[in-house]
Amino acid sequence: QKEVEQNSGPLSVPEGAIASLNCTYSDRGSQSFFWYRQYSGKSPELIMFIYSNGDKEDGRFTAQLNKASQYVSLLIRDSQPSDSATYLCAAQRGNTGFQKLVFGTGTRLLVSP
Amino acid sequence: DTAVSQTPKYLVTQMGNDKSIKCEQNLGHDTMYWYKQDSKKFLKIMFSYNNKELIINETVPNRFSPKSPDKAHLNLHINSLELGDSAVYFCASSSDRVGQPQHFGDGTRLSIL
Numbered sequence: 001q002k003e004v005e006q007n008s009g010p011l012s013v014p015e016g017a018i019a020s021l022n023c024t025y026s027d028r029g030s031q032s033f034f035w036y037r038q039y040s041g042k043s044p045e046l047i048m049f050i051y052s053n054g055d056k057e058d059g060r061f062t063a064q065l066n067k068a069s070q071y072v073s074l075l076i077r078d079s080q081p082s083d084s085a086t087y088l089c090a091a092q093r094g095n096t097g098f099q100k101l102v103f104g105t106g107t108r109l110l111v112s113p
Numbered sequence: 114d115t116a117v118s119q120t121p122k123y124l125v126t127q128m129g130n131d132k133s134i135k136c137e138q139n140l141g142h143d144t145m146y147w148y149k150q151d152s153k154k155f156l157k158i159m160f161s162y163n164n165k166e167l168i169i170n171e172t173v174p175n176r177f178s179p180k181s182p183d184k185a186h187l188n189l190h191i192n193s194l195e196l197g198d199s200a201v202y203f204c205a206s207s208s209d210r211v212g213q214p215q216h217f218g219d220g221t222r223l224s225i226l
Binding site: 031032034036038042043044045046049051086088092094095098099100101102103105106 | 144146153154155156157158161163168169203207209211212214215216217218219220
């Protein structure tokens with residue numbers, strides 16, 4: 001079992017719809033969770049991070065964390081064609097100065113005009 | 114201003130050669146990382162340095178030798194390059210406080226002929 005699992009997709013949504021990206025993790029010691037967006041040929045770019053159970057909103061993006069279910073999600077409201085990219089979920093564990101980020105394989109999102 | 118910069122952007126070389134990739138960050142972070150992203154886009158940590166000290170070594174072949182001359186720089190030297198080393202190598206940095214995100218450089222695309 002991979003430490004961080006994501007459906008590879010592609011997830012196809014029409015412009016203006018809500019895109020829902022999901023991620024599960026196996027290590028209960030994971031403390032913080034990150035969503036990165038990666039366009040083809042580019043580097044990962046931080047979208048959001050969350051470390052408390054519940055929802056965290058930032059503009060069109062909402063991250064959700066459920067530690068009991070070991071589940072993290074990212075909702076993108078009013079999806080735009082420019083949101084088409086691979087979304088990487090990552091779980092972080094460790095202490096100060098000794099932290100490790102484990103990535104999922106990413107979900108490819110396609111937003112059609 | 115580039116936060117995490119790595120050079121070169123592209124590296125094309127023959128099997129058996131030795132090559133180096135350099136990384137610098139101007140974010141004042143204490144921790145730097147090297148990641149490898151393979152052809153299936155899986156991003157995996159290779160090394161982590163905190164204040165010039167090696168913290169994480171993810172069972173990477175000893176042909177790969179990282180060096181951190183100071184906490185703003187982390188270089189990667191690869192000896193006797195093999196076909197399987199072809200990948201994109203990303204440098205990243207972060208604060209060493211728990212829960213802080215990592216910021217990535219633009220990547221170095223290494224192609225072995």
